[in-house]
Amino acid sequence: MQAVKYARASSVEEAINLLREGGDTARPLAGGTDVIVQARERTRDISLFVDIKHIPELIGIEHSADGLTIGAATPCYQIYGDEQIQSDYPILVDSCSLIGGTAIQGRASLGGNLCNSSPAADGIPSLIVLEAQVEIAGPNGRRTVAVEDFCTAPGRNVLAAGEFVTKLSFPKPAGGSGARFLRFIPRNEMDIAVTNAATQLRLNGDGSVAWARVSIGAVAPTPLLVADAAAALVGQPLSEQTIAAAADASRAAANPITDMRGSIRQRVHLAGVLTERTIRQAAERAA
Ligand SMILES: Cc1cc2nc3c(=O)[nH]c(=O)nc-3n(C[C@H](O)[C@H](O)[C@H](O)COP(=O)(O)OP(=O)(O)OC[C@H]3O[C@@H](n4cnc5c(N)ncnc54)[C@H](O)[C@@H]3O)c2cc1C
The missing domain is CATH 3.30.43.10 (Uridine Diphospho-n-acetylenolpyruvylglucosamine Reductase, domain 2)
Known part of the structure; x- marks a missing residue:
């Protein structure tokens, strides 16, 4: 040390x-x-x-009519223990309850997960599909960045010297929305994702998809927002065909490396499988 x-x-x-x-x-x-x-x-x-975790503004959870704000240093256990997050943003429970084990979750924050900017971070795809806005404070004042534009390379992000993240803000999901995060690891817990994925979608009354966002991780230098996967769903009935088209779009967007955890072939395959599963499970939650 x-x-x-x-x-x-x-x-x-x-x-x-x-x-x-x-x-x-x-x-x-x-x-x-x-x-x-x-x-x-x-x-x-x-x-x-x-x-920074003793700065009052950086710890805590606030719900309002417009949505949710989470202080950047709020530990995962507080996030998945919040009853309104459990009912309105269960995808945050998916992510926060997977990061490390109980001891890690007592300290680890979503802000830290984001700012560490690992391509395999288990918090970031969920933040992306929830359309999180990242508030940054620094010597030149405050600014806000859409979370999908935050990470720039493995371990790198848009923060300039002296800047740090104060909070994450989320719009309230519209009625008929559902979201799900999943990851693949070779063990049951406490491992880095070989690939992960998140989907949020909103269903119309007739079961067609009104709106969607899909994100995949550990398949590129940064977690990806896969616009083509969402485009394959929106305006379509949620059929085997449209789900398969969205999974194809995720496979096409994936540009992974081979390392000790997985090969390019396995990661591309998993990007499709996890996209498909998160779409199905997000739709179950929406219903
Ligand atoms: C045993 C173990 C298991 C783990 N399992 C997982 C896992 O399953 N999935 C996963 O994604 N991660 C995992 N991690 C990694 C880690 O726990 C998470 O990334 C966690 O969310 C980091 O949060 P933190 O608050 O501890 O960040 P810190 O370690 O405090 O900070 C991480 C980085 O971000 C910077 N930083 C932190 N907060 C801010 C801020 N507000 N503004 C600007 N910069 C900031 C720090 O300077 C540092 O560079 C694991 C780690 C361990 C040790």
Whole structure:
């Protein structure tokens, strides 16, 4: 483990100043379940942790008539333990209850999952299909980015020096909506996804698809929003044919690598299988 200084921020402004003073090797610390491992293994050059999880704005869950806001450092167990999230956004329960095990979920945050920007992150596809907006604070004020535009490469994202994520905001799903996240791992738990996928869709009264979003992960340098998969569904009845067309679109969008967890062939195949399953299960939830 490299020697790392620790500073605890109690406000957004204090965190901005600490990150600015710390320079390139200062890193925000939320749950620490990625970044402490990276410091220990020296995979990142880190001289200062700026602990952001005691900033009141960054912890907590707020429901309103327009939707949901989650503080970036809110731990997973609080997210999947929230009754309104369980009823209105069950896909967040899918993701948050899969990240690590119980001990990890006591600390790990969705903001940390997003900012670690792993192509295989289990939180990001769900954020993408829920149309999350990412609020960022930094030396030049605040800005908002659509989550699908946040990650730019493995471990990289749009955050500039001194910036960090304060909250994630989600529109309220319209009536008739359902969403589902699934991943494939070779073990039952505590592993990195070989491939993962999420779908949110809205059904019309006649069973046709009014609106859809599909996202796949671990098949490209960043989690992908697959517009062609949604286009294969929207305006169509939810038939074997349209589901197969959406799965084909996900396979076509996948551009994975072969590594110790899976081959290109397996990942492309899984992108189709998981797209199909998340569509079916999202439709069950919608109904
Ligand atoms: C045993 C184990 C199992 C795991 N299993 C899974 C799994 O199944 N699926 C999965 O997706 N992940 C898994 N992870 C990885 C990790 O737990 C998740 O990515 C988690 O969500 C990270 O959140 P955190 O709050 O701990 O982030 P941290 O480790 O605190 O931070 C992660 C990165 O994001 C930055 N950061 C954190 N918060 C912010 C912010 N608000 N603004 C800007 N930058 C920020 C940090 O500087 C760091 O670079 C596992 C990790 C371990 C150790």
